[in-house]
Amino acid sequence: MKPAAFDYVSPTRKSDVLALLAEHGQNARIIAGGQSLMAVLNMRMTQPKLLIDINRIDELHYIEPQKRHLAVGAGVRQAELLSWPGLAEAVPLLARAMPWIGHFQTRNRGTVCGSLAHADPSAELPLCLTTLGGEVVLESKRGRRTVVAEAFFQGILTTDRRPDELLTEVRFPMSQPGVEYRFNEIAMRHGDFAIVSLAAVIGADAIRLGVGGVADRPVARNLERDQDLAGALNETAWSLDAQDDVQATAAYRRQMVRELGKRLIEEGY
Amino acid sequence: MEAVVKPRTVVQFELNGRARQGYAESRTQLCDFLRHETGATGVHVGCEHGVCGACTVLVDGKAVRSCLMLAVQVQGSRVETVESLADEDLMSDLQQAFRRHHALQCGFCTAGILMSCVDYLEREPEPTETQVRDMLSGHLCRCTGYTGIVRAVLDVAHERKTQQENNNNV
Ligand SMILES: Cc1cc2nc3c(=O)[nH]c(=O)nc-3n(C[C@@H](O)[C@H](O)[C@H](O)COP(=O)(O)OP(=O)(O)OC[C@H]3O[C@@H](n4cnc5c(N)ncnc54)[C@H](O)[C@@H]3O)c2cc1C
Ligand code: FES
Ligand code: FES
Numbered sequence: 001m002k003p004a005a006f007d008y009v010s011p012t013r014k015s016d017v018l019a020l021l022a023e024h025g026q027n028a029r030i031i032a033g034g035q036s037l038m039a040v041l042n043m044r045m046t047q048p049k050l051l052i053d054i055n056r057i058d059e060l061h062y063i064e065p066q067k068r069h070l071a072v073g074a075g076v077r078q079a080e081l082l083s084w085p086g087l088a089e090a091v092p093l094l095a096r097a098m099p100w101i102g103h104f105q106t107r108n109r110g111t112v113c114g115s116l117a118h119a120d121p122s123a124e125l126p127l128c129l130t131t132l133g134g135e136v137v138l139e140s141k142r143g144r145r146t147v148v149a150e151a152f153f154q155g156i157l158t159t160d161r162r163p164d165e166l167l168t169e170v171r172f173p174m175s176q177p178g179v180e181y182r183f184n185e186i187a188m189r190h191g192d193f194a195i196v197s198l199a200a201v202i203g204a205d206a207i208r209l210g211v212g213g214v215a216d217r218p219v220a221r222n223l224e225r226d227q228d229l230a231g232a233l234n235e236t237a238w239s240l241d242a243q244d245d246v247q248a249t250a251a252y253r254r255q256m257v258r259e260l261g262k263r264l265i266e267e268g269y
Numbered sequence: 270m271e272a273v274v275k276p277r278t279v280v281q282f283e284l285n286g287r288a289r290q291g292y293a294e295s296r297t298q299l300c301d302f303l304r305h306e307t308g309a310t311g312v313h314v315g316c317e318h319g320v321c322g323a324c325t326v327l328v329d330g331k332a333v334r335s336c337l338m339l340a341v342q343v344q345g346s347r348v349e350t351v352e353s354l355a356d357e358d359l360m361s362d363l364q365q366a367f368r369r370h371h372a373l374q375c376g377f378c379t380a381g382i383l384m385s386c387v388d389y390l391e392r393e394p395e396p397t398e399t400q401v402r403d404m405l406s407g408h409l410c411r412c413t414g415y416t417g418i419v420r421a422v423l424d425v426a427h428e429r430k431t432q433q434e435n436n437n438n439v
Contacts (some may be wrong), residue, residue: 034339055342103406104332105322
């Protein structure tokens with residue numbers, strides 16, 4: 001199908017986007033990479049009056065290592081971050097997880113922040129941000145605020161972003177010495193959305209395990225190192241309110257959390 | 270700030286090395302614009318939601334889905350379609366390899382796959398079979414079972430490498 005008609009604007013300054021969002025709010029949509037939004041527009045599942053394209057805003061286009069986090073602006077495409085030479089050292093979890101996002105052709109266009117704003121429960125980037133305890137920066141004409149991942153993701157395609165806000169930056173915590181970062185997922189075919197995805201941050205005395213694709217948002221849990229791992233994974237699996245859908249049953253999802261979780265933590269893949 | 274694009278606008282861009290322009294509504298998908306306004310019917314349209322890869326073209330050198338872009342977004346950009354690959358009467362090395370290895374049957378998926386390969390082989394001139402299959406996961410082919418496609422891509426990569434070595438030795 002073809003999208004319903006809309007007006008289109010392609011500003012070159014962030015301040016112009018914020019002014020447009022303040023004026024049009026609910027009736028406007030941001031388009032970043034378009035790799036999720038265009039399909040939704042083509043199927044007419046959303047019919048905005050105004051489309052605000054942020055692809056020509058240079059000031060949103062940066063990857064900046066800070067002392068505590070890696071800052072990634074809303075203009076940065078997934079392929080750019082993945083091929084950024086410092087990634088494996090700065091945020092190794094991303095280097096492991098990002099090749100799972102769609103295909104190289106969709107990563108060429110899709111943005112890092114777009115995936116976070118979209119908030120698909122099985123998307124890799126929201127899971128990484130939640131597991132690492134990172135945050136997003138939201139800006140509007142009213143001001144600017146930062147929101148931690150766990151508060152930002154609120155349900156299927158639902159976030160704490162208000163209609164007049166632009167997600168301008170994401171901050172991924174920098175890797176810590178002596179900590180291991182692991183990722184794995186199961187999908188129908190490589191590049192399809194994950195049925196279950198797992199991210200693990202393994203430190204000397206604690207393990208943080210993030211689970212995507214099971215609850216209505218990514219969820220991270222702390223497990224103690226000397227805890228009964230199988231029992232802890234089973235509790236985690238049951239706590240996520242898994243649902244049946246066309247891809248898999250709730251029971252299968254729980255089993256994947258147990259099995260993939262054990263493998264990822266004990267054997268490293 | 271640039272003016273809001275109302276119903277119809279002129280899109281000026283470079284298509285396969287030549288300056289071109291055409292009319293587009295703000296909602297016109299890039300794939301439809303290329304086919305209907307510029308006659309680049311080598312751009313095939315399958316699913317219109319980014320899954321099948323048939324509509325893949327290069328925008329500023331990068332392989333992207335033209336069904337997931339708007340025509341107005343290529344204003345001032347460089348677009349390449351499958352029509353850019355062959356000379357007057359000679360197919361590109363990639364196309365010839367596809368022919369040798371029976372990498373196509375109906376050909377519906379082929380144009381998109383070729384354009385992905387152009388971008389991919391630039392970045393990864395010596396891919397492994399696993400890498401080629403990973404790159405192809407972004408394309409659906411209902412005829413070939415992919416084996417011929419994988420062979421063709423590996424063959425052309427090998428051929429280019431050998432040629433380069435020969436050139437270096439001259
Ligand atoms: C075939 C295919 C397979 C895919 N597989 C996966 C996968 O396995 N895993 C995965 O995670 N994703 C997958 N995706 C989706 C991924 O490619 C998208 O890039 C991502 O979900 C959205 O990013 P985008 O930049 O394309 O955003 P867009 O599609 O432009 O926007 C998505 C939504 O976020 C909003 N938005 C975007 N940027 C901002 C911003 N800065 N501020 C406020 N709102 C904003 C938009 O208004 C829209 O509602 C797939 C897509 C395709 C086509
Ligand atoms: S038509 Fe664009 S990916 Fe299928
Ligand atoms: S050759 Fe027919 S779909 Fe690929």
